[in-house]
Amino acid sequence: MKIVVLSGGVGGARFLRGLRSAAAGSELTAIVNVGDDMWLTGLRICPDLDSIMYTLAGVNDEQRGWGRVGESERVSGELREYGVGWPWFTLGDLDLGTHIARTHYLRSGIPLSEATARLASRWDLGVRLLPATDDEAETQVVLADGGSLHFQEWWTRHRAALPTRAFVYPVGSSKPAPGVLEAIVSAHVILIAPSNPVVSIAPILAIPGIRDALSAARAPIVGVSPIISGAVVRGMADACLTAIGVATAADAIALHYGARSRGGLIDAWLVDETDAALTSAIEAAGIRASAVPLWMRDLPSSAALATAALAAAK
Amino acid sequence: MKIVVLSGGVGGARFLRGLRSAAAGSELTAIVNVGDDMWLTGLRICPDLDSIMYTLAGVNDEQRGWGRVGESERVSGELREYGVGWPWFTLGDLDLGTHIARTHYLRSGIPLSEATARLASRWDLGVRLLPATDDEAETQVVLADGGSLHFQEWWTRHRAALPTRAFVYPVGSSKPAPGVLEAIVSAHVILIAPSNPVVSIAPILAIPGIRDALSAARAPIVGVSPIISGAVVRGMADACLTAIGVATAADAIALHYGARSRGGLIDAWLVDETDAALTSAIEAAGIRASAVPLWMRDLPSSAALATAALAAAK
Numbered sequence: 001m002k003i004v005v006l007s008g009g010v011g012g013a014r015f016l017r018g019l020r021s022a023a024a025g026s027e028l029t030a031i032v033n034v035g036d037d038m039w040l041t042g043l044r045i046c047p048d049l050d051s052i053m054y055t056l057a058g059v060n061d062e063q064r065g066w067g068r069v070g071e072s073e074r075v076s077g078e079l080r081e082y083g084v085g086w087p088w089f090t091l092g093d094l095d096l097g098t099h100i101a102r103t104h105y106l107r108s109g110i111p112l113s114e115a116t117a118r119l120a121s122r123w124d125l126g127v128r129l130l131p132a133t134d135d136e137a138e139t140q141v142v143l144a145d146g147g148s149l150h151f152q153e154w155w156t157r158h159r160a161a162l163p164t165r166a167f168v169y170p171v172g173s174s175k176p177a178p179g180v181l182e183a184i185v186s187a188h189v190i191l192i193a194p195s196n197p198v199v200s201i202a203p204i205l206a207i208p209g210i211r212d213a214l215s216a217a218r219a220p221i222v223g224v225s226p227i228i229s230g231a232v233v234r235g236m237a238d239a240c241l242t243a244i245g246v247a248t249a250a251d252a253i254a255l256h257y258g259a260r261s262r263g264g265l266i267d268a269w270l271v272d273e274t275d276a277a278l279t280s281a282i283e284a285a286g287i288r289a290s291a292v293p294l295w296m297r298d299l300p301s302s303a304a305l306a307t308a309a310l311a312a313a314k
Numbered sequence: 315m316k317i318v319v320l321s322g323g324v325g326g327a328r329f330l331r332g333l334r335s336a337a338a339g340s341e342l343t344a345i346v347n348v349g350d351d352m353w354l355t356g357l358r359i360c361p362d363l364d365s366i367m368y369t370l371a372g373v374n375d376e377q378r379g380w381g382r383v384g385e386s387e388r389v390s391g392e393l394r395e396y397g398v399g400w401p402w403f404t405l406g407d408l409d410l411g412t413h414i415a416r417t418h419y420l421r422s423g424i425p426l427s428e429a430t431a432r433l434a435s436r437w438d439l440g441v442r443l444l445p446a447t448d449d450e451a452e453t454q455v456v457l458a459d460g461g462s463l464h465f466q467e468w469w470t471r472h473r474a475a476l477p478t479r480a481f482v483y484p485v486g487s488s489k490p491a492p493g494v495l496e497a498i499v500s501a502h503v504i505l506i507a508p509s510n511p512v513v514s515i516a517p518i519l520a521i522p523g524i525r526d527a528l529s530a531a532r533a534p535i536v537g538v539s540p541i542i543s544g545a546v547v548r549g550m551a552d553a554c555l556t557a558i559g560v561a562t563a564a565d566a567i568a569l570h571y572g573a574r575s576r577g578g579l580i581d582a583w584l585v586d587e588t589d590a591a592l593t594s595a596i597e598a599a600g601i602r603a604s605a606v607p608l609w610m611r612d613l614p615s616s617a618a619l620a621t622a623a624l625a626a627a628k
Contacts, residue, residue, distance in 0.1 A: 042418035072388055078411020081436055084418055093407055097392020100410075104356035104398055122395055 001026040003310070004187040004219070008033045008200025009048035010065055010234065011226060011296075012193035013055035018302025019191070020056065020126045023310065028127040029183040031210075033195070034112070035139035035169055035203025036151050041085040043099040044106055047152075048200065049116055049129060050098055057123035059094075065234065068094040088157045113177040130183065132204040135174035139203055142166040151199060160239035167198055167244065169206035176209050184213040189313040191306075192223035192266065194233070194294065197253050198240035205265070215260070220267045220313040223257055224305065225250035228272040228294050251278035259286030268312040270294065270305075288312065315340040317624075318501040318533070322347045322514025323362035324379055324548065325540060325610075326507035327369035332616025333505070334370065334440045337624065342441040343497040345524075347509070348426070349453035349483055349517025350465050355399040357413040358420055361466075362514065363430055363443060364412055371437035373408075379548065382408040402471045427491040444497065446518040449488035453517055456480040465513060474553035481512055481558065483520035490523050498527040503627040505620075506537035506580065508547070508608065511567050512554035519579070529574070534581045534627040537571055538619065539564035542586040542608050565592035573600030582626040584608065584619075602626065 003023060005016060007030045016030055030052060037046045047066075054060035054068055061069040071092035079085045091099065098119060105115035111134040120129050139151035144163035154162060184190065195201055205211050214221060227250050232238050238248040246256045250271040258264020268288040271278055276291035283289050290312050296302040317337060319330060321344045330344055344366060351360045361380075368374035368382055375383045385406035393399045405413065412433060419429035425448040434443050453465035458477035468476060498504065509515055519525050528535060541564050546552050552562040560570045564585040572578020582602040585592055590605035597603050604626050610616040 041414050042421045043414065072386075072407075074386055074407040075389060075411045075414065078408055079415055082411065082415040082433060083436075084415040093386075093388040094392055096410070096414075097389045097396065100355050100357065100389065100414075101393055101396040101398040107356045119396060122397075 001188045002029070002183070002186055003027070003189045003191065004029045004031060004183045005191045005193050006031050006195075006201055006204050007048070007052065007193040008195030009051035010055070012048070012195045012200070013052040013060070014296040014302050015191075015193040015224065015306065016052060016127050017055055017299065018296060018304070019306035019309075021299055021303040022306040029130060029179075029187075030127050031130050031132055031180055031183065031204060033200045033203050034131045034133060035137060035199060036155070037136070038138060038150060038152050040089060040091070041079060042103070043091075043096070044103045045091070045099055046102065046112070046116075046131070049131060050095065052127075052129060053098075053120055053123070053125065056125040056127055067092050071095065086153075086157070089152065111177070113179065128179075130179050131177050132180060132210065133171070133174045133207045134177045135172075137169060137171040137174045137203065137207070139199055140168040140170060142168060155199070155236065160236035164239070164243035167202070167240070169203045171203075171206045171208060174207050176207050176213075181209060181213045184210070184217050187217060187219040189310060190214065190217060190219045190221045191309050191313075192221065192257070194224040194226040196226060196235060196237040196240055197246075197256060198237065198244055214265060221260060221265060222268040222270065222309050222312045223254065223266045224270045224309055225253055225272065225275070225294060227253060229274045233295070249278070250275045251281045254282045254287050254289070255285050261286050270309060270312055315502045316343070316497075316500055317341070317503045317505065318343045318345060318497050319505045319507050320345050320509075320515055320518050321362070321366065321507040322509030323365035324369070326362070326509045326514070327366040327374070328610045328616050329507040329538065329620065330366060330441050331369055331613060332610060332618070333620035333623075335613055335617040336620040343444060343493075343501075344441050345444050345446055345494055345497065345518060347514045347517050348445045348447060349451060349513060350469070351450070352452060352464060352466050354403060354405070355393060356417070357405075357410070358417045359405070359413055360416065360426070360430075360445070363445060364409065366441075366443060367412075367434055367437070367439065370439040370441055381406050385409065400467075400471070403466065425491070427493065442493075444493050445491050446494060446524065447485070447488045447521045448491045449486075451483060451485040451488045451517065451521070453513055454482040454484060456482060469513075469550065474550035478553070478557035481516070481554070483517045485517075485520045485522060488521050490521050490527075495523060495527045498524070498531050501531060501533040503624060504528065504531060504533045504535040505623050505627075506535065506571070508538040508540040510540060510549060510551040510554055511560070511570060512551065512558055528579060535574060535579060536582040536584065536623050536626045537568065537580045538584045538623055539567060539586065539589070539608060541567060543588045547609070563592070564589045565595045568596045568601050568603070569599050575600050584623060584626055
């Protein structure tokens with residue numbers, strides 16, 4: 001079975017790890033957000049691709065929630081002494097190996113999708129990682145005062161705390177990376193990971209051609225709520241949702257995505273069992289809804305969630 | 315007093331450290347070889363500039379003879395796992411901070427001389443570091459079999475052991491970096507550090523304009539032999555000298571540089587006291603020669619050598 005997952009970083013990574021365990025033998029493809037990528041001190045940083053790669057490789061830092069386990073920050077200390085880079089954005093030494101290798105490929109004219117495949121080939125990930133696009137389309141945040149800044153500055157430096165008017169995905173004439181449309185077309189199931197709808201999933205959908213391919217896909221599209229009991233599991237999706245006028249609630253996000261039968265994105269939606277009362281409103285909007293345990297505490301709970309998502313596709 | 319030093323890496327760095335101690339109050343400028351610079355995994359590496367910067371900053375590894383003290387190789391280990399870079403050329407983590415910051419500047423359109431000044435401003439070096447040129451002019455080695463390779467590959471990977479026909483300095487239309495010609499013109503003394511004549515000093519002299527400026531300089535030009543008792547102090551200058559048909563001897567190098575009064579480079583030359591017997595041949599070639607202790611074991615011996623070089627300029 002061919003399964004495609006639209007995914008952001010950490011939440012998506014855990015979901016993919018569970019799916020790999022639950023769907024052994026299937027062909028898994030992750031279409032990954034690159035909206036929060038950036039150039040920093042001349043290096044190309046792709047946080048979501050790296051979070052997924054590290055998590056699937058088993059070298060991520062589970063405790064901290066991001067980056068490599070056993071990480072050190074010797075190089076970053078030097079960059080700080082030289083007054084170069086963003087002092088509020090620390091690059092780990094092991095992580096820098098990835099950034100340097102990736103940037104080396106990109107500077108050699110190799111597109112991000114191929115660079116990603118080369119990096120990933122170091123490990124046996126069991127999931128093909130595709131950036132949504134090989135083009136640079138970095139999410140910008142428009143503030144209430146009219147100013148704008150890079151998503152990473154808004155997110156990491158200001159902890160999503162600045163009054164915000166809108167998110168802009170400057171996709172221009174970006175094209176889906178090679179393999180993305182083909183994966184969507186040939187998929188048997190398409191899943192939307194419990195990732196941030198506004199700054200992880202929306203930037204993927206904004207790439208010209210992806211949304212149309214999803215609409216036309218023969219596969220059912222099943223989403224998993226990133227919100228449980230009206231609260232974020234991790235990250236600051238609540239600030240993003242509030243900024244675009246969507247409530248921090250599992251049903252509100254389902255309605256925001258919309259029923260595919262009515263021109264929206266999804267056929268089915270999973271909410272947490274604590275949000276079971278919300279399923280009727282979702283069903284009323286034309287989206288099949290199921291309430292299952294959404295917390296991905298560990299591999300078994302992540303695999304159970306993935307199994308439930310696959311079941312909801314039937 | 316304004317003192318200019320033409321310099322390669324480690325030997326030059328030690329000489330400069332001695333000079334800084336011996337000539338307190340003087341204005342010191344080092345014109346530094348960039349012929350062994352290279353791009354490696356998308357980063358610009360400038361070994362000689364860095365050796366001097368680290369040595370003058372007191373953060374060099376005295377024991378190993380190159381790089382930063384307390385160095386680690388976490389990033390390099392990752393690059394090796396990704397199969398990127400030269401496995402025989404290890405980049406230290408602290409050192410990589412320098413390379414990343416420099417490359418960041420260069421990619422932003424800042425020339426190497428300005429990038430070097432910014433990096434150096436982190437410390438109080440007491441010596442102005444000027445790359446010989448802002449342009450890329452990487453020394454190539456032509457082998458006896460007709461093949462050619464980058465100097466660093468010949469030097470570091472093959473330990474200067476391949477039969478060699480010639481060294482090529484592809485300076486093209488390179489220009490001296492801003493400040494280089496001005497420093498030479500206004501100098502009161504010009505010193506040639508005990509650096510490799512073939513791959514450290516010659517690439518500086520090859521930059522169009524530098525040799526003419528040295529010929530026209532009002533300052534006396536004093537060189538220090540990198541060879542003591544017919545042997546290299548460190549490095550593999552003997553292999554380089556042999557390849558160009560110059561004996562590994564203090565007098566042979568003096569004659570190779572030639573007397574300025576006869577169209578050559580130097581006015582005076584320092585040999586080690588163990589090579590005192592060679593001074594008459596050097597004098598006969600029109601070059602004032604002195605025999606003094608050349609070994610730079612520590613700061614006092616380096617400062618004494620610098621003092622002797624300044625005395626020879628008189």
